[in-house]
Amino acid sequence: MAKSMLIVSRQPPWAGPAAREALDIALAGGAYDLPVAMLFLDDGVYQLLDAQAPDAVQQKNLAANLQALPLFGVDELFVCTTSLALRGLADASLAIAAQPLTDAQLRELLPRFDLVVTL
Structure with missing residues (x-):
């Protein structure tokens, strides 16, 4: 029987590779x-915000990865x-x-x- 896995994403979207890696792990696990x-959790909630400007820090938008999770x-x-x-995001518009x-x-x-993986 397959083990279940929870990925805890605690990093903001463009503070380093952790947010993208968390999404990659989720997508890979789902594919199998x-x-x-x-x-x-924590600053990871910033990944869910609807309006983001990844170009300002020369990064790619994570929204496409988030949208692909259910697929x-x-x-x-x-x-x-x-x-x-x-x-201060309790009433914020979330992308997903x-x-x-x-x-x-x-x-x-x-x-x-x-399994619980924290990034």
Whole structure:
């Protein structure tokens, strides 16, 4: 039986390779029918913002990768409500739908997965 994996993405979209690597791992796992979910936590919530300007820092937009997640079977996307609130993003427009989770719900989420990868 395939192990399930939760990828916790904690980095902003263009502070280094971590955000892109998290998405690449999710897409690769989904391509091999591994049950994969993603959690956007801390500064990782910035990846979900609808309006971004990657050209300003000479990077590619991650939106296409985010939009491709369901095509690869990565249907469970979660976002931490505390992380959104602390960054003033509680009412922000997100580029892709993610299920908001409270801190208590996060504690219940993690044990559901066999592997947890944090980037």
